[in-house]
Amino acid sequence: MPDSERYAALDLGSNSFHLLLAEFRDQRMVRLHTDRAMVRLAEGLDAERNLDPAIAERALTSLHRFRPALTELPADHIRVVGTNTLRAAANADGFLEAAEGILGAPIEIISGIEEARLIYSGVMAAADGPPRLRCVVDIGGGSTELVRGREIPHQLQSLYMGCVSFSKRFFADGLITENTVNHFNRARRAARAELQELQHLAQHAEVVGCSGTVKSVARVLNDGELTEIRRKDLDRLAEQVAGAKHVADLNLPNLDEERRPVFAAGLAILHAIFCELDIQSMQVSPYAIREGIVHDLAGRLHGGDRRADTVASLMHDGRVDAAQARRVGDSALDLLLQLQPLAGVKDQQRLRWAAQLHEIGLALSHNNSRKLGAYMIEQADLAGFAKTEQENIAHLVRNQRGRIKPPREHYGFHPNPDRLLCLRLACIVHRDRTDRALSALQLTAEEDGYQLRIEREWLEKNPAIEELLQQEVEHWRSHERKLRFEAV
Missing domain, CATH: 1.10.3210.10 (Hypothetical protein af1432)
Incomplete structure (x- = not known):
């Protein structure tokens, strides 16, 4: 790999859009620039999985800020990925075409499992020490990814629960407690139900969390620092949030105001993961999917x-x-x-x-x-x-x-x-x-189709092929572009 190579990764997530501009110096990734737009795209999905035009427009408007960072890079040094909400949206085509026009780069919709693989790759890029068993947790806006592995992932899971989708489902209008109903407890139970039969993922493994929800909780618990999340501290925080009536009542240190509307939902999912997978502590990684995308891009260009x-x-x-x-x-x-x-x-x-x-x-x-x-x-x-x-x-x-x-x-x-x-x-x-x-075949493109010329001597040696080629001409008659075949 050359001493310096620059790449851009843009993650169109369900809660926020994130850009990373990075380069490799002596095979080591250096983050040059990051940017974020909080769009909460998942809020716009209705019961029929259609994306609300107003929220789609809000998201498109936010994309203009990312265009300048992409314009100077070669096309194969840029990767833009869409995750859970864009996977689920039934009417995503129009949004994607408009977004691609703004960015000047194609958008790839990736599966939940591919998302989990890229997240794990990103986290491993920041991991130090000898290879050891790890369980990586990423709570996004529309889905939660859990991965177990060592140097490479061995088991990958993508669950349909995220801080935005759970906020919409359980915390309508920001209410945490309404009359006798505690929505935080309901959200936590729903998350635990999704985690059934996945308890083995964290067994005997170092647990590492990444991305917005995990980082937000870590900052609240650790005086603004991205350090270890301990179970006893998380239990107390969950009890405190469950006792509130509204997200506006959450008087928590170092809580980003942009994160406040989805904090209770993200915390409910995180606490459910700790409880169901019997986790006592979680390390926090500064890297996630975007760093994984950059490493993946570099690998594509250099034989990996x-x-x-x-x-x-x-x-x-x-x-x-x-x-x-x-x-x-x-x-x-x-x-x-x-x-x-x-x-x-x-x-x-x-x-x-x-x-x-x-x-x-x-x-x-x-x-x-x-x-x-x-x-x-x-x-x-x-x-x-x-x-x-x-x-x-x-x-x-x-x-x-x-x-x-x-x-x-x-x-x-x-x-x-x-x-x-x-x-x-x-x-x-x-x-x-x-x-x-x-060498005996010559295929050329014409205005309305294709011309295939083959030496007669070659065809005489392969009579069965000549018959199959005549059938092929018939198959292309119903196509917009025709195929013509000639022995010469």
């Missing part, structure tokens, strides 16, 4: 792309024929570079990964392998991948041969016909699992 490891693991677990995956991948990329000599890294990566996984469904079924393979890729928690990346790869796997099924396009998912054609042709050329050079 977690996504490549994930694909390799899937191939191993699915008993994929690695030789066939290589054949198809090499030929598909050769064809893509004929069409697009300057094809970007992202296009090439997605095509290669689709080729490596195009037979993953054979482990479950021969007749339905394409459908099952695509479903596995689309729905699985794949470390390193954004949900839209999985959808794009799944589309290629689903349509590797046969009738081309038109997809429902949405934000971040824009099927690329060039990649699709190249994968389909590569599958035809190597249908019999035989190595074949493509």
